[in-house]
Amino acid sequence: MNEKLNHEATESSTKRMIKNMGDIEQKILIVDDEKANRKVLKELLQDQATIIFAKNGEQAIELAKKHVPDLMLLDVIMPDKSGFEVIEEIKNDPVTMAVSVIFITGLANSDDEERGFDLGGCDYIYKPFKANIVIARVLMHLELIYQRKMLDSIAHIDALTGISNRRKMDAVLVDEVAANKRDKKQLLVAIIDVDFFKQYNDNYGHGAGDIALKKVAATFREVLKRPRDFAARYGGEEFVMILPDSNLDGAKLVMNNLMQALADKAIIHEHSQVSRYLTMSIGAVLIDGEQSTSPEQVIGIADRLLYQAKRQGRNQIVVETFFKTQAAV
Ligand SMILES: [Mg+2]
Incomplete structure (x- = not known):
């Protein structure tokens, strides 16, 4: 010793x-x-x-x-x-x-x-x-x-943007849907898609496209404030955002702030048909904890609402609550 x-x-x-x-x-x-x-x-x-x-x-x-x-x-x-x-x-x-x-x-x-x-x-x-x-x-x-x-x-981080990847999102979504049911709260799940991103890549090159995606990812970091608020790159130019313990007004505010944060970056996109700048479309669903929903259903609904936002002219938010369609914000 x-x-x-x-x-x-x-x-x-x-x-x-x-x-x-x-x-x-x-x-x-x-x-x-x-x-x-x-x-x-x-x-x-x-x-x-x-x-x-x-x-x-x-x-x-x-x-x-x-x-x-x-x-x-x-x-x-x-x-x-x-x-x-x-x-x-x-x-x-x-x-x-x-x-x-x-x-x-x-x-x-x-x-x-x-x-x-x-x-x-x-x-x-x-x-x-x-x-x-x-x-x-x-x-x-x-x-x-x-x-x-x-x-x-x-293994849980998207290499390009540094935010969470789809695998992490899958796990978080399962946890948050379960917590939402247990705690009888409201959970917002949004799918965010960059408008006319193919045209952006085709005209400015994939290097510029990558930089643009990093800037989109940065908007989530700027806007999401609460510890459990979550964003991930879903794939390509699609992102998913999960806001636990939310409500319609709060969720709308966050989504508007997100669109504004991207607008503030003023990323020139001369080949977009909706703006001179890069914009995003958002399909979002606010799920009530009393509803019986699976993570797959939640993503399915958000995806359908994103499609609706695109069809209605892009650069907008379509949010649905308790499975009842609401007007675009
Ligand atoms: Mg001993």
Whole structure:
């Protein structure tokens, strides 16, 4: 237990983390019944992550549920619950099942090691601690966890515009339709289409078209203020907007602001038949939580209303409430 800390290694590792991980703060839950062990691990790892401690198995499970750490360093031998019992509970709870677990053990026994991996552990650290090994192992896992999270978020982002993509939209729509029913609120779902976009691309080129789409996406960022308000690129020049806990007046205001925000950008479109500038058409439906509706139906209705907006001359909003058609705004 008298391991000397290798400060040089700690420092260069810290730099590596900062370079790779930006501002992301990761959490490590250290579980060990011996105070001296907790102290050594804290000294080794406090520059790499936020550290939380548990001194027994029960506390470990409680804190894992509360904080959902990225990584857990889990002592195998503890008086109340063994590390093996703790990991079984962690991996069986949907809240904590994704937490990565490194076992800490003094047992260099391959049967035990095998058991730990079978239960879902991702690595072993042996006592007495060797500073460089502890840091190297923990950093490797923190980086893997970080990269997995990044990939996950990239998979939900539209590469061109940086807003959410259709896959993310599908998931959000399912959640919000369910929440709308449960909470008996009103949910607005809108499909937004850029007018005469084919003509824009044909005349100004696809590079200019891409820039225009980025500017359209930016209008959502400017206009949507509430945390659950959501916008995604649906595909091509189509976007979807989801406003939970909305109402007709509020939704109309947001949609008008959206059209105004695009108008303010004054993107010249000499080949549009409705304006000198780039415009959008919006088909939107406000669904009452009392109505029984599926996400597919909601999109189907919004799509039909978008088509109506196009047919009526584009550059306009058509919104329907409770399945009763309202006049265009
Ligand atoms: Mg112990």
